Amino acid sequence: MQTKLKTLIKSLEKTRHKYWNIDHKTGQFLNLLIKALNCKTVLEIGTSNGYSALWLAEALTHTGGHLYTMESNKKIRYPLAKENFKKSGLKNISLILGHAPEDIPTTPKKFDFAFFDATKHEHQDYFEILKNRIKKGGLIITDNVHSHKKALHSYQKTLKSLKPWESTFLNIGTGLLLSRKKA
Numbered sequence: 001m002q003t004k005l006k007t008l009i010k011s012l013e014k015t016r017h018k019y020w021n022i023d024h025k026t027g028q029f030l031n032l033l034i035k036a037l038n039c040k041t042v043l044e045i046g047t048s049n050g051y052s053a054l055w056l057a058e059a060l061t062h063t064g065g066h067l068y069t070m071e072s073n074k075k076i077r078y079p080l081a082k083e084n085f086k087k088s089g090l091k092n093i094s095l096i097l098g099h100a101p102e103d104i105p106t107t108p109k110k111f112d113f114a115f116f117d118a119t120k121h122e123h124q125d126y127f128e129i130l131k132n133r134i135k136k137g138g139l140i141i142t143d144n145v146h147s148h149k150k151a152l153h154s155y156q157k158t159l160k161s162l163k164p165w166e167s168t169f170l171n172i173g174t175g176l177l178l179s180r181k182k183a
């Protein structure tokens with residue numbers, strides 16, 4: 001990772017709680033996963049100030065891929081993310097001011113990887129609109145399944161019961177659910 005980007009990531013960690021960012025370890029894990037799976041097209045729902053997106057987009061510079069990241073907060077977090085992406089020098093990010101799931105159709109048809117980190121009770125809706133837009137063998141990673149156990153209970157149950165999907169819990173950060181669409 002370039003020094004300039006490392007410095008930006010480190011500086012954003014000072015306000016991590018204010019902007020509900022994932023932790024450093026989760027960022028490293030997602031970054032490594034995208035590189036290991038050679039993902040090209042990634043969608044994030046819930047950009048906030050862009051911290052997690054920097055980890056995702058950095059990984060995509062190694063695979064020649066592109067990040068689409070969606071944020072609904074027009075006044076504060078969307079402009080902050082825009083500014084942080086400019087500072088990062090990364091050219092492979094499309095920041096979308098929009099509300100999922102309604103605005104997901106403005107993004108490309110198929111994704112290798114999606115990261116859900118927005119309003120917990122809407123996750124089922126994100127999944128419904130995206131399930132046919134994740135490539136076979138592709139992944140959905142859902143954040144906060146440990147910290148928001150109750151709010152994400154039925155979502156987790158649904159995903160675990162669906163035959164075309166296999167899911168497992170990973171105790172990193174606030175808890176990740178890894179769901180793979182079977183090939």
Ligand SMILES: C[S@@+](CC[C@H](N)C(=O)[O-])C[C@H]1O[C@@H](n2cnc3c(N)ncnc32)[C@H](O)[C@@H]1O
Nearest residue numbers: 020021022046048051052071072099100118119
């Ligand atoms: C937990 S924060 C995201 C943190 C970010 N992924 C990170 O780790 O740096 C959740 C963000 O999702 C946004 N959000 C909530 N519901 C949304 C929706 N339906 N569509 C788009 N963004 C949404 C919120 O405004 C908030 O900024």
